[in-house]
Amino acid sequence: MNLIEQESQHTSGVYGKRDVCFVRGDGTHLWDNEGKEYLDFGTGISVANVGHAHPQLVAAIADQAATLMTAPELGYNDKRAQLLAKLAEVTPAGLDRFFLCNSGTEAIEAAIKFARLATGRHNFVATMRGFHGRTLGALAATHNAKYREPFKPLVADFAHVPFGNIAKLAAVVNDETAAVILEPVQGEGGVRVGSSRYFKAVRELCDKHGALLIVDEIQTGMGRTGTLFASEQLGIQPDIIALGKALAGGVPMGATGITQAVADTLKPGLHGSTFGGNPLACAASLATFAIIEDENLVENAREMGAYFQERLAEINSPLIREVRGLGLLIGVDMRVRVTPILQALMDRGFMVLNAGGTVLRFLPPLTITQVEIESLITTLTSVLRELHESN
Numbered sequence: 001m002n003l004i005e006q007e008s009q010h011t012s013g014v015y016g017k018r019d020v021c022f023v024r025g026d027g028t029h030l031w032d033n034e035g036k037e038y039l040d041f042g043t044g045i046s047v048a049n050v051g052h053a054h055p056q057l058v059a060a061i062a063d064q065a066a067t068l069m070t071a072p073e074l075g076y077n078d079k080r081a082q083l084l085a086k087l088a089e090v091t092p093a094g095l096d097r098f099f100l101c102n103s104g105t106e107a108i109e110a111a112i113k114f115a116r117l118a119t120g121r122h123n124f125v126a127t128m129r130g131f132h133g134r135t136l137g138a139l140a141a142t143h144n145a146k147y148r149e150p151f152k153p154l155v156a157d158f159a160h161v162p163f164g165n166i167a168k169l170a171a172v173v174n175d176e177t178a179a180v181i182l183e184p185v186q187g188e189g190g191v192r193v194g195s196s197r198y199f200k201a202v203r204e205l206c207d208k209h210g211a212l213l214i215v216d217e218i219q220t221g222m223g224r225t226g227t228l229f230a231s232e233q234l235g236i237q238p239d240i241i242a243l244g245k246a247l248a249g250g251v252p253m254g255a256t257g258i259t260q261a262v263a264d265t266l267k268p269g270l271h272g273s274t275f276g277g278n279p280l281a282c283a284a285s286l287a288t289f290a291i292i293e294d295e296n297l298v299e300n301a302r303e304m305g306a307y308f309q310e311r312l313a314e315i316n317s318p319l320i321r322e323v324r325g326l327g328l329l330i331g332v333d334m335r336v337r338v339t340p341i342l343q344a345l346m347d348r349g350f351m352v353l354n355a356g357g358t359v360l361r362f363l364p365p366l367t368i369t370q371v372e373i374e375s376l377i378t379t380l381t382s383v384l385r386e387l388h389e390s391n
């Protein structure tokens with residue numbers, strides 16, 4: 001029995017998997033169990049932003065594993081103290097307090113609970129095509145019927161309105177709204193970038209009705225979009241921010257950032273997590289922030305993102321409808337379903353993701369170079385030409 005058969009025999013069955021077994025990563029590269037090399041344009045869905053097996057991150061994890069891995073928030077810890085200070089420094093102004101957890105969906109669960117406590121309200125507004133996770137509260141915020149329908153009734157009261165449409169939002173936000181929740185760039189929903197004008201209007205609407213603004217930067221954070229958080233460049237001022245994915249460079253971690261006003265409504269015992277804020281994840285996150293700063297990865301994401309988008313837009317294929325994105329979160333909206341394109345790219349050694357059925361999604365490490373982008377462009381161009389000619 002090979003490894004793929006072995007894993008298939010006992011895996012839950014909730015994942016649709018590709019026929020590949022990755023066993024090693026280094027920088028922008030991945031290797032499968034047969035020794036085949038891939039350029040990684042997926043980063044484990046925007047997790048390995050600093051690249052795979054970065055020596056500084058590996059050393060920080062090894063050091064911390066040999067020092068102390070668990071120290072729940074029953075007491076205090078040196079790495080946690082440092083990370084909390086770092087988060088307060090680098091997240092949008094006003095977000096001074098953080099609940100640490102272990103995944104994106106948990107960061108959203110905390111955001112929903114905290115918004116309910118802070119406002120005394122239970123109605124939420126989210127966006128169509130929005131994705132916020134799979135636990136029951138976060139699932140209520142997620143829009144895709146495929147994920148929601150099998151689990152109804154869902155726990156929270158969520159209305160969904162079109163992303164980017166302020167009139168439709170204004171029609172449902174009222175004095176009973178606890179919070180509006182949205183992504184700066186919808187990732188799973190097809191890589192759709194919100195405008196500064198829209199986010200400014202959302203903020204004003206929330207203020208008018210005493211509702212909170214929850215911003216989900218789980219996929220857009222940690223330099224991905226060309227600023228450390230997308231909120232910076234889009235002028236978004238969240239009351240609550242949700243972080244995850246690349247936050248600890250690949251070690252599972254989530255965080256919910258809140259204003260002092262929201263924190264004032266919390267009391268000991270109201271929420272918690274055994275693993276939340278564990279020293280291993282905190283050390284990994286500190287190392288991740290240090291690498292992003294030392295290697296100017298935010299600037300690289302901005303520059304390479306612009307270059308990559310430009311080069312994708314230059315591909316002359318009737319199969320491409322639109323290229324869009326922010327920094328190194330890039331979508332290519334196709335006129336055809338993308339599964340065969342993804343397979344053809346895999347065969348040629350490029351790991352690329354989709355966002356829905358017809359959007360190719362590129363999320364390379366922020367260390368990606370022009371040369372690596374060019375090799376993807378050359379291969380994608382010929383894959384699309386062959387596909388077009390065969391139809």
Ligand SMILES: Cc1ncc(COP(=O)(O)O)c(C=O)c1O
Pocket residue numbers: 045103104105106108131132133134183187188216217218219244245
């Ligand atoms: C914007 C956004 N929010 C929340 C989540 C859920 O994160 P996790 O899979 O870590 O629970 C994701 C994951 O893809 C995401 O992209």
